[in-house]
Amino acid sequence: MEKKYLGQRVIRNEDPRILTGRGKYMADITYHNMLHAAFLRSDYPHAKLNSVDISAALEIPGVIAIYTAEDLGDYWHPGPVLVPAPHSIPGITANSRTQIPIVKDIIHHQGEVLAMVVAENRYIAEDALASIYVDSDPLDAVENVEAALKPGSPLVHEELGTNIATYVRQERGNFAECKTKADHVIHQKFIMDRGSAGAMENRGFCANWDEDAQQLTIHCNTQSPSGLRNSMAAWFGIPEQRVRVVVPFVGGGFGPKVMTNQPEEVLCTFASIKLHRPVKWLEDRAENFIGTTAERVQVHDCEIAFNKDGKVLGVRDSFLYDTGAFNPYTATIPLNTQTHTTGMYDIPVFLTEFTSVFTNKMICSPVRGAGRTYGVFVMERMLDMVARKLNVDPAKVREINLIAAEAKFPLETGIIAQDFAQFVLDSGNYPAVLKKAREMIGYEDFKKNQQPKFRAEGRYVGIGLVLFTENTGVGPYEGTKITVGNSGKVFASSIYGTQGQGHFTVFAQIVADQIGCKVEDVIIETGDTDKFAWGTGTFASRGATVLGNAYHHTATLVRAKILATASRLFNVPESELELGDGMVKVADMPDKFIKLGDLATKANPMRGTIKPGTEPGLEATGFYAPPYGATAYGAAAAIMEIDPLSFNIKFHKFIFVDDCGTVINPMILDGQLHGGIQMGVGNAYFEKLVYDENAQLLNGSLMDYLIPRATDMPTKMEIGHLNTPSPLNPLGIKGVGESGTIPIPPLYCQAIEDAFNLPDLFITEVPLSPSIVYSLVEEAKAKK
Amino acid sequence: MEIKGDYTFNGPRPVVWSVLRDVNILATAIPGETTLKPISATEYEGSIKLKIGPVSGVFAGKLTVADEVVPESCTLIIEGKGGAGFAKGTGYIKLTEQPDNKTLMQYTGELGIGGKLASVGQRMIDSVAKSMIKGGLEKLEKEVAQRL
Numbered sequence: 001m002e003k004k005y006l007g008q009r010v011i012r013n014e015d016p017r018i019l020t021g022r023g024k025y026m027a028d029i030t031y032h033n034m035l036h037a038a039f040l041r042s043d044y045p046h047a048k049l050n051s052v053d054i055s056a057a058l059e060i061p062g063v064i065a066i067y068t069a070e071d072l073g074d075y076w077h078p079g080p081v082l083v084p085a086p087h088s089i090p091g092i093t094a095n096s097r098t099q100i101p102i103v104k105d106i107i108h109h110q111g112e113v114l115a116m117v118v119a120e121n122r123y124i125a126e127d128a129l130a131s132i133y134v135d136s137d138p139l140d141a142v143e144n145v146e147a148a149l150k151p152g153s154p155l156v157h158e159e160l161g162t163n164i165a166t167y168v169r170q171e172r173g174n175f176a177e178c179k180t181k182a183d184h185v186i187h188q189k190f191i192m193d194r195g196s197a198g199a200m201e202n203r204g205f206c207a208n209w210d211e212d213a214q215q216l217t218i219h220c221n222t223q224s225p226s227g228l229r230n231s232m233a234a235w236f237g238i239p240e241q242r243v244r245v246v247v248p249f250v251g252g253g254f255g256p257k258v259m260t261n262q263p264e265e266v267l268c269t270f271a272s273i274k275l276h277r278p279v280k281w282l283e284d285r286a287e288n289f290i291g292t293t294a295e296r297v298q299v300h301d302c303e304i305a306f307n308k309d310g311k312v313l314g315v316r317d318s319f320l321y322d323t324g325a326f327n328p329y330t331a332t333i334p335l336n337t338q339t340h341t342t343g344m345y346d347i348p349v350f351l352t353e354f355t356s357v358f359t360n361k362m363i364c365s366p367v368r369g370a371g372r373t374y375g376v377f378v379m380e381r382m383l384d385m386v387a388r389k390l391n392v393d394p395a396k397v398r399e400i401n402l403i404a405a406e407a408k409f410p411l412e413t414g415i416i417a418q419d420f421a422q423f424v425l426d427s428g429n430y431p432a433v434l435k436k437a438r439e440m441i442g443y444e445d446f447k448k449n450q451q452p453k454f455r456a457e458g459r460y461v462g463i464g465l466v467l468f469t470e471n472t473g474v475g476p477y478e479g480t481k482i483t484v485g486n487s488g489k490v491f492a493s494s495i496y497g498t499q500g501q502g503h504f505t506v507f508a509q510i511v512a513d514q515i516g517c518k519v520e521d522v523i524i525e526t527g528d529t530d531k532f533a534w535g536t537g538t539f540a541s542r543g544a545t546v547l548g549n550a551y552h553h554t555a556t557l558v559r560a561k562i563l564a565t566a567s568r569l570f571n572v573p574e575s576e577l578e579l580g581d582g583m584v585k586v587a588d589m590p591d592k593f594i595k596l597g598d599l600a601t602k603a604n605p606m607r608g609t610i611k612p613g614t615e616p617g618l619e620a621t622g623f624y625a626p627p628y629g630a631t632a633y634g635a636a637a638a639i640m641e642i643d644p645l646s647f648n649i650k651f652h653k654f655i656f657v658d659d660c661g662t663v664i665n666p667m668i669l670d671g672q673l674h675g676g677i678q679m680g681v682g683n684a685y686f687e688k689l690v691y692d693e694n695a696q697l698l699n700g701s702l703m704d705y706l707i708p709r710a711t712d713m714p715t716k717m718e719i720g721h722l723n724t725p726s727p728l729n730p731l732g733i734k735g736v737g738e739s740g741t742i743p744i745p746p747l748y749c750q751a752i753e754d755a756f757n758l759p760d761l762f763i764t765e766v767p768l769s770p771s772i773v774y775s776l777v778e779e780a781k782a783k784k
Numbered sequence: 785m786e787i788k789g790d791y792t793f794n795g796p797r798p799v800v801w802s803v804l805r806d807v808n809i810l811a812t813a814i815p816g817e818t819t820l821k822p823i824s825a826t827e828y829e830g831s832i833k834l835k836i837g838p839v840s841g842v843f844a845g846k847l848t849v850a851d852e853v854v855p856e857s858c859t860l861i862i863e864g865k866g867g868a869g870f871a872k873g874t875g876y877i878k879l880t881e882q883p884d885n886k887t888l889m890q891y892t893g894e895l896g897i898g899g900k901l902a903s904v905g906q907r908m909i910d911s912v913a914k915s916m917i918k919g920g921l922e923k924l925e926k927e928v929a930q931r932l
Binding site: 043130286289697699 | 841842865866869870896897898902903904907
């Protein structure tokens with residue numbers, strides 16, 4: 001395998017356009033006759049809708065149309081289930097409820113669409129919203145997942161007779177039996193909440209129906225151009241080939257933008273087909289907080305059974321998961337929780353069961369970390385409980401329980417994952433990651449030499465070290481088409497969504513290695529369904545792994561065509577040909593060479609003949625499909641000081657160790673981890689969507705919902721790498737997009753407890769905040 | 785949100801009561817362009833223009849006076865909604881005669897809010913409510929003085 005560019009810190013191809021303000025985003029998309037949409041959203045989390053009076057709003061000059069549920073006719077129906085229930089698991093309960101484009105009778109959450117205004121501009125559209133009169137009767141709302149399951153609770157979907165959406169139980173071994181054999185069993189409840197994806201750019205959608213061509217063109221910052229194309233084609237009865245989705249540059253995805261069949265998408269398309277004009281909508285921040293998707297609370301009831309030598313025999317985790325008012329994504333998040341709980345530990349017995357619960361809140365869908373964070377949080381916290389109980393160092397407890405370096409990979413876990421296949425640990429060296437993390441953070445030195453000094457000075461400085469796994473790069477598949485053009489430039493397209501991950505560079509590196517050209521001569525096209533028609537979308541940290549290997553595979557096919565064509569041209573065997581510097585050379589004959597562009601022209605002559613049975617041009621299409629996901633893993637460690645007055649946190653040192661197999665571009669990899677860690681810091685100490693008992697959101701602005709600032713981050717993040725190639729794919733890649741986020745909340749808990757060193761300070765709920773930690777510390781002191 | 789407080793008027797109880805039960809006075813006591821029209825002896829309809837932090841808008845609503853004991857106490861029920869959200873509240877007012885022709889007003893209430901008003905304006909609501917009550921009571925005090 002050629003490896004000239006793979007693994008190099010190649011400067012990003014896309015940066016000149018983005019950094020000079022020439023990259024187009026959704027707000028830049030415009031047509032001369034474009035209309036603008038605004039949506040009237042429900043203030044009530046749960047209510048009976050009696051009527052929507054649009055008559056006054058229709059009188060406003062510049063208002064073109066106002067649509068309510070009745071106007072949709074046959075287009076009014078619930079959307080499809082986006083991710084099916086895991087039916088390969090026996091005994092599951094699966095109640096499915098998907099959202100509708102506009103409320104007809106019952107309002108299920110705050111932010112649901114009640115009416116759509118289409119106007120000459122957004123100002124008029126927003127003004128018209130204020131003139132629509134809604135008559136509705138509020139109903140009792142379901143806010144809390146535990147209360148939702150009690151008899152007499154209000155029901156989100158009355159006809160179901162229950163608030164249970166999904167129930168799944170998976171067991172490895174027999175936990176009841178295991179408990180009786182253990183020296184110790186500890187029982188503990190944990191609560192973890194996660195928040196908004198908080199992308200800098202909110203959602204945006206522009207539909208343009210061309211009545212003459214019978215063609216629908218959509219601009220949208222979706223993570224799944226193919227999913228969006230397929231869903232709109234199905235909803236409106238248009239052939240997929242007549243629906244073109246184009247994704248401009250995107251200011252962050254992080255999960256929610258993978259959702260398709262969203263009310264705004266259906267309604268803008270509907271309006272454009274009705275009005276024969278382009279209709280555009282840009283989501284504002286207030287809408288994003290109530291009308292898109294987010295991740296939310298899980299309540300875990302856990303038991304850990306272990307022996308006095310620190311060896312864990314078994315774990316039970318029974319948890320509730322708040323899925324919001326509808327569950328189109330079914331169980332991806334809690335399945336990820338189940339597969340990531342025991343992680344890289346050798347825990348023979350594991351019972352995990354979850355009940356996903358309907359509430360009158362915005363829909364839940366994966367946000368970077370996507371359920372893995374909860375599993376890692378409860379496991380790491382339980383290991384800290386074992387350490388306390390046995391008075392053993394937390395890092396030592398981890399060491400005792402790690403899967404050995406000599407283990408025979410792949411290791412089957414017996415737990416079904418988000419891709420409905422068994423979760424398999426494909427490769428890894430787990431003791432090595434712990435060792436590297438201890439060395440990088442200076443674990444022993446801090447505990448022995450530094451911490452006693454800080455404590456003597458009355459300073460609260462603590463250390464934390466936690467481990468995690470990240471199942472990445474799941475199927476079903478991705479594909480690409482690569483063409484060497486007459487200019488020598490290589491055009492390499494896929495349908496994949498791109499949101500700043502450096503796709504224009506990393507995939508170009510992979511292709512350039514095979515074609516023998518410069519990275520900047522490979523033009524990566526993403527997210528245009530007319531350039532390549534097949535693929536699934538950006539989720540589960542799968543771009544580099546699944547699409548990267550598809551690019552690699554397709555590039556080898558093009559390479560074979562280059563060699564075959566040049567071999568015929570020079571009349572020499574392929575074995576005597578060399579590819580490099582954008583040309584094909586005959587070995588040891590400096591005057592015998594041809595530039596790739598010239599070869600492409602010869603491969604596609606405009607007159608004469610080509611060899612019968614061959615294809616013209618230097619072009620190929622190829623696909624890659626993994627059998628199951630590749631599991632990345634790593635460690636995070638920090639030394640942090642808590643200010644005893646403000647309870648703000650200052651990092652003395654922060655390190656992160658990651659093994660994502662073969663590294664394509666170390667600079668972009670570090671960037672992915674930095675961004676992920678920032679979201680993890682948010683999950684640990686800042687970000688939480690707060691609802692009152694009526695499921696009314698209380699902090700729907702960036703004034704009150706806090707996203708960590710640069711000054712809340714470690715000033716330096718030292719990143720170390722291990723490289724255990726995945727045996728699942730030719731390039732040996734594992735994903736990394738979500739790794740940074742996953743281990744940060746338990747890291748904060750462990751380090752904060754270590755800083756205060758109080759026997760009764762044990763943190764069981766995140767996110768934390770300065771005032772929460774202050775209260776916990778005061779409570780713990782009072783007990784002392 | 786809970787509202788609770790008391791205020792002493794410089795005037796006898798019947799005068800304070802008459803001011804409180806005068807819908808035109810009440811409308812001017814609430815800041816913003818407030819209108820209140822009686823639809824029965826104890827029910828009023830109207831609108832109020834509010835600005836709470838970044839949220840502003842006109843709220844249409846209904847005020848109902850219940851459990852009226854002249855000139856001592858009553859319960860006020862308000863319900864309103866508008867483009868920026870909704871509010872629903874119940875308040876209880878009690879007037880007690882004090883020496884020197886003064887009247888003590890005690891008030892308690894509960895106010896529930898929702899929509900943009902709650903999700904975006906949350907941090908400002910307490911202080912806005914307090915300043916509205918303070919401003920309103922000063923207006924009522926002035927009216928009481930004029931009627932003496």
